[in-house]
Amino acid sequence: MRLLCCYLSILFRSQMQYRTSFWLLATGQFFLPFTTLAGIWFLFDRFGSIRGWEFPEVAICFAVIHMAFAISECFARGFDTFSSLVVSGEFDRLLVRPRSTILQVLGSRFEFTRIGRLAQSLIVLIWAIAHASIDWTLLKGCTLVLMILSGTIIFAGILILAATMCFWTVQGLEVANILTDGGKELAQYPLQIYERWVVRFFTFIIPFGCVNYLPLQYLLGRTDGHGLLYALTPLGGLVFFIPCLFIWRIGVRHYRSTGS
Amino acid sequence: MSTGSRLSRSAGTTPVRSPDNRHRLSDKRPPRNPKRYLSVFRIRFTSSLQYRTAALAGVATQFFWGFVLIMVYIAFYSSSDLEPPISLPQLVTYVWLQQSFLAFIMLWYRDDELFRLITTGNIAYELCRPGELYGFWYAKLLAQRMAGALLRCLPILVAASFLPSPYRMMLPPDFLSGVLFIISLLLGLLVLVAISMFIYISVFYTMSPYGSLLMFTVVGEFLAGMIIPVPLMPEWLQDVVYLFPFSWTADFPFRVYSGHFSRTEAAIGILLQLVWLVVLVTTGRRLMLRALRRVVVQGG
Numbered sequence: 013m014r015l016l017c018c019y020l021s022i023l024f025r026s027q028m029q030y031r032t033s034f035w036l037l038a039t040g041q042f043f044l045p046f047t048t049l050a051g052i053w054f055l056f057d058r059f060g061s062i063r064g065w066e067f068p069e070v071a072i073c074f075a076v077i078h079m080a081f082a083i084s085e086c087f088a089r090g091f092d093t094f095s096s097l098v099v100s101g102e103f104d105r106l107l108v109r110p111r112s113t114i115l116q117v118l119g120s121r122f123e124f125t126r127i128g129r130l131a132q133s134l135i136v137l138i139w140a141i142a143h144a145s146i147d148w149t150l151l152k153g154c155t156l157v158l159m160i161l162s163g164t165i166i167f168a169g170i171l172i173l174a175a176t177m178c179f180w181t182v183q184g185l186e187v188a189n190i191l192t193d194g195g196k197e198l199a200q201y202p203l204q205i206y207e208r209w210v211v212r213f214f215t216f217i218i219p220f221g222c223v224n225y226l227p228l229q230y231l232l233g234r235t236d237g238h239g240l241l242y243a244l245t246p247l248g249g250l251v252f253f254i255p256c257l258f259i260w261r262i263g264v265r266h267y268r269s270t271g272s
Numbered sequence: 273m274s275t276g277s278r279l280s281r282s283a284g285t286t287p288v289r290s291p292d293n294r295h296r297l298s299d300k301r302p303p304r305n306p307k308r309y310l311s312v313f314r315i316r317f318t319s320s321l322q323y324r325t326a327a328l329a330g331v332a333t334q335f336f337w338g339f340v341l342i343m344v345y346i347a348f349y350s351s352s353d354l355e356p357p358i359s360l361p362q363l364v365t366y367v368w369l370q371q372s373f374l375a376f377i378m379l380w381y382r383d384d385e386l387f388r389l390i391t392t393g394n395i396a397y398e399l400c401r402p403g404e405l406y407g408f409w410y411a412k413l414l415a416q417r418m419a420g421a422l423l424r425c426l427p428i429l430v431a432a433s434f435l436p437s438p439y440r441m442m443l444p445p446d447f448l449s450g451v452l453f454i455i456s457l458l459l460g461l462l463v464l465v466a467i468s469m470f471i472y473i474s475v476f477y478t479m480s481p482y483g484s485l486l487m488f489t490v491v492g493e494f495l496a497g498m499i500i501p502v503p504l505m506p507e508w509l510q511d512v513v514y515l516f517p518f519s520w521t522a523d524f525p526f527r528v529y530s531g532h533f534s535r536t537e538a539a540i541g542i543l544l545q546l547v548w549l550v551v552l553v554t555t556g557r558r559l560m561l562r563a564l565r566r567v568v569v570q571g572g
Binding site: 036037040043044047048050051054055057058059060061062063064187189190194197198201205206207210 | 329332333336337340343344347348349350351352354356482483486490493494499500504505506509
């Protein structure tokens with residue numbers, strides 16, 4: 013943990029060397045999701061609601077998933093660009109060090125400009141919470157925080173899976189974008205609006221549902237009984253993360269250096 | 273074929289600096305002017321066709337994207353009794369066309385090589401070439417987009433027209449709208465390339481592409497109906513959209529295809545596309561000439 017903090021501060025200082033560029037990129041990240049949100053708002057303006065969900069409720073979904081995406085892009089960026097480590101053979105160097113590979117790859121890169129996107133979704137979240145009718149309790153607050161954390165972990169898990177594939181393919185695979193960017197796109201609405209097989213896939217295999225409509229129903233008080241069960245669904249993200257780590261282990265054992 | 277696989281492995285969308293430069297330098301003075309731009313176009317076109325693996329990954333992604341969008345719209349349509357301004361089959365067709373011709377309409381689909389030319393000072397070589405820079409770059413960008421779309425559009429179009437009912441893409445209502453669609457799509461492409469030239473021109477002044485790219489993509493894509501289709505926007509926003517050239521690139525041809533615009537509207541639209549094209553190209557050329565007059569060749 014201390015090592016991770018060390019990595020963080022070094023990379024933060026190095027990125028702050030280009031201050032103007034940093035702030036420009038961060039501002040860009042701040043404004044980019046606004047058009048998407050505006051699009052959603054215009055659709056609600058015309059149609060009123062989507063399968064019984066109102067705009068503030070969807071906005072909570074939107075904010076949670078965008079926050080999770082921003083945080084995971086900031087911290088797990090090393091896995092996103094992992095193919096370059098494999099191609100250049102840099103990964104050999106990580107293997108001989110007496111620390112876990114996960115930690116080192118994680119520490120190889122952070123993308124702090126995502127703070128812009130994070131700030132944007134935070135504003136959206138605050139607005140949405142103020143406008144949605146929720147009776148807040150302590151447990152509900154915990155659930156909300158858990159949703160964001162768990163979403164981050166799910167995205168990180170997908171990034172690790174995609175990076176693991178590099179052990180076999182060397183080059184990064186663009187198809188993984190379907191699950192990261194696509195997952196973000198998909199989960200900004202409550203998953204229930206989609207076809208049943210999509211909902212099943214993204215609840216039981218890749219558990220976006222656990223940070224999306226299941227806990228949201230609890231927040232809005234729409235569960236019949238079993239409230240606690242719904243409140244704890246975000247923990248499903250952790251369950252997803254464990255096999256990802258295992259697959260990563262297998263991948264590392266399969267690693268053959270490119271030799272360059 | 274061996275070069276093909278090597279090239280396609282080496283890069284995503286940014287083209288490698290290929291041997292075509294040598295070729296272009298050596299054909300010194302072709303007899304007539306348009307032929308020169310045509311050969312630039314041809315070379316760039318064939319070299320862009322090499323990226324087949326990248327294109328395949330793109331097809332999968334866009335297919336998924338199209339599905340998600342259509343499911344969202346179906347959900348919205350089913351939860352309102354109001355008469356929507358565009359029917360669901362028309363909208364589905366609109367989405368599939370958007371996904372297949374993404375390379376025709378995406379402003380961020382850019383050529384980093386040109387940016388590097390400007391910021392590294394290699395623009396000096398470019399200026400030594402016979403012919404006008406605007407025409408050269410225009411032909412280059414056009415060819416890239418054509419090749420990109422050609423690789424991607426067919427698999428998506430074919431697959432989308434065999435999907436089960438709510439997701440199926442429909443054929444144009446009659447032969448004439450099909451023809452009008454093709455004309456308007458090609459004109460739209462020409463307008464789009466003319467718009468994207470402004471991004472490159474702006475780099476002469478700002479030296480960094482990111483600011484203008486961001487502005488053009490955020491504003492442009494919204495106004496082109498990429499975030500939500502133009503007919504679904506509120507009335508006041510539609511009025512704003514029609515003031516800008518962006519909707520003529522993507523939104524207009526797709527609505528011609530699905531018969532959302534009548535034939536006379538389509539014909540008038542095509543005329544307006546032509547007007548925009550002339551306006552954009554002449555101002556773009558003039559701006560570029562002015563930029564080149566005061567160009568500073570960067571670094572050594």
